[in-house]
Amino acid sequence: MIGAAADVLVIGAGVIGLTTAVHLAEAGVAVTVAAAEPPRQTTSVAAGAIWGPHLVGMDDRIERWARVTREHWASSGLARELTGVAASRDEGATLPEFATAASGLTECEPSEVPYGYRSGWRLTAPVLAMPGYLDYLHERFGRAGGTTTFPDKFSSLDDASRRNPRARVIVNASGCGARDLVPDSDVTPVRGQAVVTSNPGITEFFVGAGADPADLTYLFPHADTVVLGGTQDVGNWSREPDPATAERILAACTAVQPALRRARILGHRVGLRPARPLVRLEAEQAAGVTVVHNYGHGGAGVTLSWGCAQDAAALALAALR
C-alpha cells in the first residue's frame, strides 16, 4: 500500500504521536499519522493519568518537558487539578518522584493515611481522563487538516519510508514498538494493568507504594469512572488483562476506599510503558529521510507529551526547511 501524500509521516497514535502530529499540523504541515493500533487501543489509554515523572530516565530535559506540558494544559483548560494523597508503607519515606513538583504539598497526619500505610503527603496535580483526551487530540489533529491510517503496521523504518514516498520526515513515536521498528534493544516494556469502575462518589486520588515496586495501589476518579491500579511488570509483553491481577487491584483499592464496594466494573486496560535509560528525542538520517525519534517515555509519556512534541516538531520543521 502506498501511504497518504503528506510531508511528514508520524508512526504511532498514542499520546506522543498524536501530540506531535497536532503540533506539526497546526504549524501548517501536511501530516499523516499511521499506526498499528488506533488511539483507544494504545498504551496511552491505560494511563491514570496524573502529571508527574515516574519510571522515566531522569535527565535535565525532563523538568522542562513536564513544565511545558503543564502550562499547555493550564492555558487550554485540558486537565483537571485534583487533590489526593501519596502514601508510603514506610514511616518517614521520601516524597515519590511523581509528586516532587506538585502543588500544595503538605505532610499527612498518621490519621490521614489508610490502614497499612505509615506516612504520606497531600498534594494537588493535573489529572486527565485518557480515552476522552486521546479523542480530543485525534479530533484536534483532524481539524488542523491531518489524516490518519489505522491499522498500519511497519516492519522497519525502511518499510515506512518505502510505503510513504512523499514523506520527507518520519516521526517515530512508536512507544514499545521501537524495540523492533528501529530496532532499539534499550526499550523495555513495563506492563501496567488497570480496572475501570463506575464512580461511587470518589473525589480524591490515592497513590500508595511500598519498598517493592510490585506494591503499587492507586485510584484516579474521573467524572463517571475511577481508574484503579496498578502493576509494573518489567519485561512482560502481555496485553491481556489477568483476572487474578484485576481481583488483587480491586481488593487493594477497596481497602483504601471502601466506597468502591458500590462500584460496577466497566472494563480492564493493559498498557506497556516504554521504558528506556533515557527518552530518545533526536533527529537522524535513516531510511533515506530525516527520522525524528520521540519514544522511551516510560511511565511519564502523558506528563512529557507537549514538551516533547514541541522539540520533536522543531526538529521536523528544521528538516523540512
Ligand SMILES: Cc1cc2nc3c(=O)[nH]c(=O)nc-3n(C[C@H](O)[C@H](O)[C@H](O)COP(=O)(O)OP(=O)(O)OC[C@H]3O[C@@H](n4cnc5c(N)ncnc54)[C@H](O)[C@@H]3O)c2cc1C
Ligand atoms: C497503567 C499505566 C499507567 C500510566 N500512568 C501514567 C500517568 O499517570 N502519567 C503519565 O504521564 N504517564 C503514565 N503512563 C505512561 C504513559 O501511558 C506512556 O508513557 C505513554 O502512553 C507512551 O505513549 P506513546 O505514544 O509513546 O506509546 P503508545 O501509547 O504505546 O503508542 C504507540 C503507538 O505506536 C504504534 N506502533 C508501535 N509499533 C508500530 C509499528 N511497527 N508500526 C506502526 N505503528 C506502530 C502503536 O500501534 C501505537 O499507536 C502510564 C502507563 C500505564 C501502562
